Amino acid sequence: MQFDISMLVLPLIALAVAGLLIALFLPWVEAHERRQRRMALALGGDGGDGAQASSSGNLSSRRKAIEKTLRELEDRQEARKNRRQRKGLEPRLREAGLDWRPRRYWLLSAAIAAGAFAASLGFGVLIAALVGLLAGLALPHMYVSLLRRRRFAKFSAGFPDVIDVIVRGVRAGRPLADCMAVVAADSEDPIRGEFRQVVEDQSVGLPIQEAVDRLALRVPIQEVGFLAIVVAIQSRAGGSLTEALGNLSTVLRGRRQLQAKVKAMSAEAKTSAGIIGSLPVVVAALVQLTSPEYLAVLYQTNLGIMVLVACAAWMSIGVFVMRQMINFDM
Template sequence: QVLLWALLLAVAGALLGTKLRILMFTLPSVVGMAALMGSLPFLYLWRKRATRLAQFEKQFPEALDFLARAMRAGHAFAASLEMLSKETAPPLGPEFRIVYDEQNLGAPLEVALRRLAERVPLLDVRFFVSAVLLQRQTGGNLAEILRNLARVIRERFQLKGQVRAMSAHGRITAAILTVLPIATMLGLMLLAPDYLRFMARDPHGKYLILAAVLGQITGYYLMRRITNIRI
């Protein structure tokens, strides 16, 4: 269904590019508009996925504390998973419900946890799965392990917030440097359309405009990569 929407939007973008003939280039206009419109469904899915993972990551420390408290109260790990799945809101609750149902229907706990790590590709989830599987092989106090893991995750969140605050200036600068040339071009199109029209009609001017657009995209990507510090 997503591919169908992407194909339909790509065709619509190609027709729109043919109609507009951006920069007096028919072929680049068609290809550019088709790529832009066709990528919208995938961008929407990527955004939804990122939002869901962020919500899961935010809920995860509390979930680990819940499991630790339940196990200290005397519940087994499987029963603690069931309680967690009932008491926690989506998206974390349904994911742990899948883990509980899989192992309750006969799948080994190791397989169910590894499938969780595949569905939720977060570093914290991989740590959780590794800690549980290692404890089952070597023994130890799993409740204490989960409590310490929750504390480490909270400290990482705190450090991540500090780094994000310190890099805010770079992100704002990247946004301004990206928007400013576009706003300048739109202003010239309104105030002095002949200025840009002459450049667009010149054989060398077309390539200069295309190079400027590619440079803007590359510059924004590089600035985002520099300011996006992963912790």
Template structure:
């Protein structure tokens, strides 16, 4: 067995030991779960009993599906929420194994390229943490973009259904059947949650938390206010659809106006790393001092901090909220 393989195996074992030792379950969250269990036992309303039974079923099924290692992962609830937002049937176990595979591949490739062991390990660790998180984030953003693009069409379909005399739940069913993609999937989830006993407000709130965009929150607030105060829901939703379309048009205008600044920021931010990589591949000895000479290490660290500050400022300058 070669030396790089032994080094990669040792790094993998160290990472597993680190997760086992420091990634233990949260004591506070365990207490909250026990309190919720006691509260569910004394629930008075039928709705609370149904919700308690649903949580119990989900927890019992999820505990068998996931391995013991995933239960030790910190901030597991947030990661589960992000995986649900992608619309994929991914589990935390698959996410962890993918992260470990990224660490092994990146570290091994850097060691083959004669990169110092410490730098290879740090870059492999950074890729293990950042690359899967970045991929999941991109999938979430892509799905949310598709949802926002078709959401006004869904509201228009709801308006036509309400004007024809259908109840709200039936119009949700029509939208889930007629519109493909994320919009149909989310409305199908709303219909299913209503059928098993949840209120419409609770079903909409869960969808709003999953999508997390202002558009779906506007829709949920509109439905909730109309159910409490009354009024013409079709007319209100028609006005909301018009507002959402104008909001989308404004976003496209801002994106077009800021595209030049974004391209400049990407080029300026990536150029030093590109030059460093090319020089390192052509003449590693020329840049070897950055990894063992104290003054060059301090200069390199200061340059990275200064560049990070500039990239953060540029990102805030070209970020607009609508």
């Protein structure tokens, strides 16, 4: 009995249609789930205490107000995200804590490219030009990305303590603006600088929710976005600010614990990926140092250059796949 390959056509078509439908509707489902989680956070739990304290009509109207506020916040954040992506380089430099202008960045890139080109002229003009181009584009970008990640990580590490300070101040009867002024005065950078900007925005007449919304735009991490959502919902729909901020502090600390656990569990995979990704480059460099004529055919002939480019492309794809496998987004 011979196998008819046409029997696989219909199942494959059905699988492709199912995958297309999932790809189309999954973002909508995830957005709905995020909105529900944010609503639960803003209501302060599962809503049982609120149902005992108020009538079902008031709770329903508050839920509608919260849903409307969440939709407006999501639309506003999406618009600002698109606007920030169109700006490109300047927001990234500010988020990295650098006071550079884009012109300074591009001059540094040109200097690195020229230095890499001059250092690799011994491998041929074409290879030197390729190395200079890659170095000029990649090294400054990697440096800014490293500083940006470190700054955001430091901000995230101290942010739960900031929420606790705000909760204690609000419970003691102090206004939210005064609590943020305390954070701006007593915290360490980068939290102190960002909250000082929030206080300055309020001093010129900007509402507290707008000032916190600007903070979420300057520091585009999920923790600050949660704070902006809680403050905006409380200012529009009312409710217990201390309870919402207390729930937010609990959620943030739980996220930090989960991130630490995931980091510990994925440390071995990251180390293996780093060794596998760097091994061909290290071996090629050692062989070039000990026996230069052995690898000369790779960069002195057209076929060898094509092989190098193909190997670099496949290595880049492999590194990208391994990075996606061990990179957990929470």
